[in-house]
Amino acid sequence: MTGTTIEFRALSKHFGPVRAVDDLSFTVQPGVVTGFLGPNGAGKTTTLRMLLGLVRPTSGSATFGGVPYRELPRPLATVGTALEAASFNPGRTARDHLRVYAAAAGIPKPNIDRALGLTGISEAAGRRVGGFSLGMRQRLGLSFALLGDPGVLVLDEPINGLDPEGIRWIRGLLQKLAAEGRTVLVSSHLLSEVQQSVDSVVIISRGRIVHEGSLDSLAPDTVVMVDSPDRAGLRVALAGAGVPAVESDAGFAVTGAEASDLGAIALRASVPLSLLKPEHAGLEDVFLRLVGSGEGTGR
């Protein structure tokens, strides 16, 4: 299973004088989970809806490896989508909901029960959606996304409304889907919500990109925690390498060095390590600073 890339090229959408999405260009790679972040009203949903052919762009394009959604020969088998948790007829059962769209997209019947099983709602399949909790609706929305076993997944705020157990479950699911080689794009208005499950982020504010890249690059002053059973040996090795380190009960907090550098230093000094961990202290602060001043921050 290999997903295609998702390519945004100078994508814009204007509602009258409001530039809801303003000249967005970025590429989403397969095999990793990409977070699409920004505060409410930043233009995330409009961007995703343009990608899916539901909203017409004012200019620019959004494609799956060069092919617009509307021209995909088998859309649900190529791209799986969960947009918002409310797109159900409350009088229809969960299984019937999926049957309706599987029929439209020519998805074989066994996929319906498979998708229900993957999201853990098989037992509720015969119940009307009107009685579902928000968490179950999210799971049904994901079932719809997984219906065609697609190589690309586009999920808008999939973590909203899930309980802690559900959040842990979906993080595992996203990682698994990406590890299988699929392209996974997940939007959220909270960095902390996806921080543990995304490999790469695109942050937008007021319709413009304010950051694109890895989470590490978001906070350049990353602190790396490093510790060893041989504290004294590590202290000497760090000092010898000229790395500023602050010692505490938890180990050494090192700034200005990559985890890989510290590993190499310890290896050269033959000091065994019990801890080597980059910590994104203040990541949320950086995020809020970025999105809080969308104008003028540039790219």
Next chain:
Amino acid sequence: MIGALRSELLKLTTTRAWWILALVLFAYVGFTAAALALLFGALGDQLAEQPGSTPLPMDTLAPLVYSTVTAIGYVFPLILGTLAVTSEVRNQTLTPTFLSQPGRGRVLLAKLIVLAGAGALYGVVGLLASMGAGAVILELTGNAAGLESSDTWALAGRTVLAMALWAVVGVGIGSLIQNQVAAIVVVLAFTQFIEPILRFGATIWDWTAAVGRFLPGAASDALVGASIYTAFGMSGTVEPLEWWQGGLVLLAIAAAAAAAGYLTAWRRDIT
């Protein structure tokens, strides 16, 4: 296209609205047909003997009773067709619909075809009620039920066609007025109140009567060939439309509503 048709058929059959409406249609038409058959069948002789009254032509009694399906029941396929669109807007299911079938024109076409089929089914359900109840009572009161007449079955066929067209008109109206409550209010107000008044008012002058023939309900009655409205001379001195003309007028209204719906609502951004 097969997939789109199957999907639209599933949408209709996996919710309850279609059979609830069919049930109410059956009861309403059956009751009205029975009441009309009883009233005119039993009292027809006495009414005719009243000096100065216009005698009811007894050979039109059976068509009059059977045509209650369209005369009063056409609102049911109309509402079903309207709901088929407005419920999708209301529940935001146009999003998964267009995700699974990005060809929007194809979705609308599939909806029109499936709803026309459902409207035809409503025609059959209504006929079972009107002919079932009506024929028995007409026979019991000594009137001709006309079940052996080919005219009766031709009327039944045209009834099925009219009901199918009404469902198509409903899809057009639902596309144009996407707010479910507003759409239902407009449909009920127009069919139960405004159009009857217009049709009655149109009989005052010849030229208005000529225009009034093109009202959707009048065209539908012309297509079927009988109606409780036309039976009481509401068309005045102006000749009513031929059945095929009525059919064409109703078809044109349905096509115009669907085309207008496509050009406005179906190409819009889905947010």
